[in-house]
Amino acid sequence: MKINCRQASRLISHGLDQPLSQWDYLRLRVHLWMCGNCRQFSRQLQIVQQSARKAGRGE
Amino acid sequence: MIAHADLEAELPYLQRYALAQLRDRDAANEIVQETVLAALESGDSFSGKSSLRTWLTSILRFKLIDRLRRKGREVLFDSLEDESDDSDFDGLFSQDGHWQNKIKAWSGPEESLMSRQFWEVFERCSQVMPRRTAMAFVMREVMGLEIAEICNNLDITATNCSVLLYRARMSLRECFEIRWAGEARA
Numbered sequence: 001m002k003i004n005c006r007q008a009s010r011l012i013s014h015g016l017d018q019p020l021s022q023w024d025y026l027r028l029r030v031h032l033w034m035c036g037n038c039r040q041f042s043r044q045l046q047i048v049q050q051s052a053r054k055a056g057r058g059e
Numbered sequence: 060m061i062a063h064a065d066l067e068a069e070l071p072y073l074q075r076y077a078l079a080q081l082r083d084r085d086a087a088n089e090i091v092q093e094t095v096l097a098a099l100e101s102g103d104s105f106s107g108k109s110s111l112r113t114w115l116t117s118i119l120r121f122k123l124i125d126r127l128r129r130k131g132r133e134v135l136f137d138s139l140e141d142e143s144d145d146s147d148f149d150g151l152f153s154q155d156g157h158w159q160n161k162i163k164a165w166s167g168p169e170e171s172l173m174s175r176q177f178w179e180v181f182e183r184c185s186q187v188m189p190r191r192t193a194m195a196f197v198m199r200e201v202m203g204l205e206i207a208e209i210c211n212n213l214d215i216t217a218t219n220c221s222v223l224l225y226r227a228r229m230s231l232r233e234c235f236e237i238r239w240a241g242e243a244r245a
Binding site for chain 2: 004005006007009010013014016017018036037038040041043044045047048049050051052053054055056057058059
């Protein structure tokens with residue numbers, strides 16, 4: 001059940017491309033709830049994604 | 060009517076965009092020229108509702124995707140081996156898979172600023188990224204293509220694709236961080 005930060009970081013990236021399986025989603029939520037570093041990491045990947053998308057639309 | 064001076068001012072942006080995807084200056088210049096010609100021909104359809112850049116970018120994006128589909132599979136001679144695992148990020152994690160260093164919040168950048176600086180950071184960062192990794196990222200995040208199409212174009216499995224995108228995001232995150240850290244010190 002428990003995952004470490006490295007596994008969490010892979011799931012966070014994967015989740016940006018497609019919905020995670022219910023099991024992975026749950027494991028990730030539990031990890032994020034406990035881990036401030038991974039919450040921060042997740043936010044940063046979202047910022048990178050948003051800035052790439054905006055650049056892609058010429059905004 | 061679009062003023063030629065306004066059009067010209069957008070050329071660097073378009074060229075960066077095309078270069079990120081094509082990674083070939085001549086091919087990039089060619090497609091930018093086609094984009095500008097198409098824009099001039101259909102200038103009346105530019106409503107002014109969106110910015111000129113957004114309009115031009117949508118034409119360029121359409122042309123890039125069209126080219127990608129017509130050209131078919133990308134022939135890359137670099138081996139996938141170096142790109143198929145994420146061991147180059149070992150240093151970020153401890154033995155038991157926890158972050159070595161605390162991840163600090165990015166307090167500096169405004170979101171609007173980030174998109175403006177995206178190309179600048181991407182250009183520097185993608186120079187050290189393997190080709191396929193950078194291409195997968197551009198196709199996915201800049202051009203917004205679906206995973207299936209990216210896999211097909213790069214001739215890789217969905218698992219490979221997921222690793223490439225992970226690697227690209229990890230690298231870019233670090234590049235953005237260096238950028239913001241530098242700004243905070245300045």
